[in-house]
Amino acid sequence: MQDRPTAPELLDALAAMLFAEVREWVPRERRFQILVAANVCAVVARELRAGDEPSLADLALFRELLGREPAEPPVADPAGEARAAATDLGAALRAGELDPRLDDAIAGLRDHVRRKLEIARPGYSEDS
Amino acid sequence: MAEPPEQASLREALGEALGEDPGELTLEHVPGGASRETWLVAAGERRWVLRRDPPGGESFAPLATEVEVSGAAAEVGVPVPPVVTFEDEGGRFGTAGYLMDHVEGTSVAPRVLRRDELAGARERLTVQLGSALAGIHSLSPGELPSLPALEGDPALAACEFWERALDEIGEPLPVVEAGLRWLRLNAPPAPDRVTLVHGDFRLGNLIVDEQGLAAVIDWELCHAGDPAEDIGWLCIRSWRFGNDDLPAAGVGTLDELLVAYDAAGGIRPGPERLRWWEALGNVKWAVICARQADDHLSGRRPSAELASLGRRICEPEWDLLELIG
Numbered sequence: 001m002q003d004r005p006t007a008p009e010l011l012d013a014l015a016a017m018l019f020a021e022v023r024e025w026v027p028r029e030r031r032f033q034i035l036v037a038a039n040v041c042a043v044v045a046r047e048l049r050a051g052d053e054p055s056l057a058d059l060a061l062f063r064e065l066l067g068r069e070p071a072e073p074p075v076a077d078p079a080g081e082a083r084a085a086a087t088d089l090g091a092a093l094r095a096g097e098l099d100p101r102l103d104d105a106i107a108g109l110r111d112h113v114r115r116k117l118e119i120a121r122p123g124y125s126e127d128s
Numbered sequence: 129m130a131e132p133p134e135q136a137s138l139r140e141a142l143g144e145a146l147g148e149d150p151g152e153l154t155l156e157h158v159p160g161g162a163s164r165e166t167w168l169v170a171a172g173e174r175r176w177v178l179r180r181d182p183p184g185g186e187s188f189a190p191l192a193t194e195v196e197v198s199g200a201a202a203e204v205g206v207p208v209p210p211v212v213t214f215e216d217e218g219g220r221f222g223t224a225g226y227l228m229d230h231v232e233g234t235s236v237a238p239r240v241l242r243r244d245e246l247a248g249a250r251e252r253l254t255v256q257l258g259s260a261l262a263g264i265h266s267l268s269p270g271e272l273p274s275l276p277a278l279e280g281d282p283a284l285a286a287c288e289f290w291e292r293a294l295d296e297i298g299e300p301l302p303v304v305e306a307g308l309r310w311l312r313l314n315a316p317p318a319p320d321r322v323t324l325v326h327g328d329f330r331l332g333n334l335i336v337d338e339q340g341l342a343a344v345i346d347w348e349l350c351h352a353g354d355p356a357e358d359i360g361w362l363c364i365r366s367w368r369f370g371n372d373d374l375p376a377a378g379v380g381t382l383d384e385l386l387v388a389y390d391a392a393g394g395i396r397p398g399p400e401r402l403r404w405w406e407a408l409g410n411v412k413w414a415v416i417c418a419r420q421a422d423d424h425l426s427g428r429r430p431s432a433e434l435a436s437l438g439r440r441i442c443e444p445e446w447d448l449l450e451l452i453g
Contacts, residue, residue, distance in 0.1 A: 036433050039436065087300040090304075091305075093302060093309050094305050094308070099313065102306065102310060105306050106449060107453060109306055110449050120440065120442055120443075121443060124442075124443055125446050
């Protein structure tokens with residue numbers, strides 16, 4: 001156990017400091033880098049808060065699109081297994097194996113992208 | 129940090145091209161640029177830009193091709209920085225490179241879209257973009273001996289190019305794979321004519337001043353292809369920088385762009401062809417984001433900024449699925 005603040009709370013504080021304070025005294029031409037830094041803090045904080053849920057949902061989606069049975073819980077390494085399934089799914093798509101249900105795959109993958117956007121760029125999928 | 133080119137030989141080459149010694153030069157490295165080095169060269173009040181290959185670097189179109197192609201574009205009225213002199217590999221710039229006139233203005237897209245002093249430029253820009261594209265697309269690959277010939281169909285060649293680029297990174301991106309598969313299965317028929325394509329036509333590669341478009345730069349990705357490719361790429365949501373209702377680079381509507389393009393002699397592509405190339409554009413931007421993140425991860429170019437682009441892949445992925453879903 002670590003003392004408070006938690007990891008995402010620390011990142012929130014850091015993002016706020018970069019965005020509200022440091023940005024002011026950085027030369028105008030270099031402010032972009034401060035925004036990159038503040039944004040990375042915010043992304044990582046959201047990812048820590050979300051935990052394993054997005055990876056487990058992606059793993060289930062990729063296995064379903066591949067025509068496989070759901071993974072047996074508990075999944076020891078959700079991010080690693082989702083990544084391995086993503087590799088298989090990419091190869092199957094490239095080989096044309098999913099052509100008969102490509103529209104279903106495209107529709108299903110929207111949820112995967114939505115989960116990434118919720119961490120990396122909240123609101124992006126609602127704006128368009 | 130890049131090593132500057134040798135000062136004395138640069139001065140000699142510049143003096144030879146100008147017909148007079150420019151005097152003492154100062155050199156300033158301009159950051160950015162995926163695979164080319166850019167140097168701001170100054171002598172008193174006069175300024176030039178040196179663009180050259182990094183030592184040991186490889187790039188898509190050789191610099192000699194860039195010089196030929198941008199020169200041909202200038203002849204048909206496309207604004208480009210005039211080339212002062214070119215030196216091949218092993219010449220006076222060290223690696224292959226060329227000096228061009230410095231063009232005042234900005235190529236930082238959010239500035240073009242937001243700064244008050246560029247409000248007048250924004251009024252004119254969409255029409256200027258349409259005309260410049262029509263000029264570029266009036267050039268036939270046959271008139272450009274250094275431009276590699278197109279092998280096969282331009283749409284399928286583009287799919288293959290970006291599949292290969294994705295394979296080199298080795299990052300699993302099933303959304304991009306689904307997009308590429310859809311693109312292959314729904315490729316448009318061959319275009320009316322195959323033309324010169326700039327390959328990276330967006331605000332980041334244009335210089336804009338208070339009068340509007342001052343120069344089209346960065347011809348590194350130029351190739352022979354379907355002219356609709358440049359229009360689709362210019363219109364992807366990522367290049368609108370938040371002005372989502374203005375598909376033409378965040379400054380104009382698609383119709384304004386296409387009317388100007390048509391008026392300047394371009395062949396207006398149909399909506400399905402444009403949608404296809406806009407989808408391909410999102411594939412391309414997703415792969416480029418992945419490659420830039422990989423440049424950091426592999427240690428080739430350690431940079432937090434490049435690293436953070438890995439988490440932007442999902443933006444063009446979303447836009448891709450919106451276009452093909």
